[in-house]
Amino acid sequence: MNPRERRAARHQPPTPGGEPGPRRRAAPITVDQVVDAALDVIATEGYEALTMRRLAGALDTGPASLYAHVVNKADLDELLIGRLCAELVLPEPDPATWRDQIRGVCTRIRDQYLTYPGISRAALAMAPTDLEIARVSEGMLAILLTGGVAPQTAAWANDALLLYTAAYCLETSIVRQRATHDDDAWVLDREELRRRLTALPAATFPHTTRHADELTAGEGHDRFDFTLGLMIDGLAHP
Template identity: 30%
Template sequence: MPADQQPYPSVWARPRRSRREQQPLSREQIVSAALELLDAEGIDALSMRKLGTRLNAGATSMYTHVANKDELIELVVDEVYGEVEVPAADDPAGWRGAVTRCAHSLRAALLRHPWIASVQGEAGVAYLGPNVMRQNEAILALFEQGGFTLEAADRALNTVVAYVIGVSTSEAAWLTRLARSGRSEQEWAESLWPAAEQAVQDYPRLRKLYAARRNQDVSATRDDEFGTGLQCVLDGLAARFSPA
């Protein structure tokens, strides 16, 4: 079915071809090559033409599986979500420990592929991808294990994912800029520190906070702040929805 005749312009709305119909170039090969290209060169480097060259394949072979770049991005985003650890509902760590581990795994996956920050709002109906579906179903089960109703579990899932994506998107954009600069995160922070100290001179609370962070490891601080924020989110969800 042509992309412009689909009920919604998404790769997940397109019937997948049977094995007999598939060409020598598979969807999996296309997604793998696109992911490698994105990780190596970033989102601006991705084009159907460049991907075809990388695969030594013509456009016709690729358009058998994806109608355009937007559909390709949907597939690659779902591939990234396939890297996320999703604990079982009966995880011995309990719902909080399991959700915490899953959230950290999601953040790690997003930061391994920092280009994803620029496509989060362009991934179409990414929530229909099989890996996202698997993740969401498992997290709902974890919250139900903690005594949440299904409706409350859905609210909790959306809240946790929004927190992780919100923080990770900012981090990914920052890491992408660092990669372009050729500096390490610590080197960038050290070079920026004199200007930052000068900027907070008239703001006593900020000045005190900046002084306390002067010699901290920037990456470790990000990790700690993410973990603390996540626990605050879970505290709030437990207080509102969990009977335990």
């Protein structure tokens, strides 16, 4: 099969009864090895460093050989997000705890994304067909519906929660990357940021200068938890 045919086959349910497909000659590089190598590059160098040429170098092969396993960079992105989704354990939907359940799934996705700096960019603007990505989306939708959220609201909320989680992780990765440069280290220094806000002309920025403490407040993932709570609580009171 050519790469496009293999990609289509990956997005189909397993053969009923677990019957093996036609036997093929073993390839020197497998799709799993390609994904493993890509994740290693991202973990150590960030998502922006991941190119087909860089990946080929990590696998000690030529870029052209990668296209025997993946169709293009977009296909590789879907494989990467699919791998992360495969590691997620989804809860059995419970109407009594659905808010905590959906918050827990988003938190686990967040932690996965942050393990691989910038990888959440791969999840943006994606129309996924990977079965593992679809499994996570299905599980989240089931939790929302079990919680009594109307189907249309649940469908759009599912997308919004995933989008916010990906965007939050991307911004966090960018901030951390910039903080490695001396000139930009202040972006993680809350006191320095507060000082800059309070130094603004009070007549022009009365609210910013007055509430600089509130604008710079928060530790760790406090803002993520706050925003997620707003979104979920809003679903509970349509």
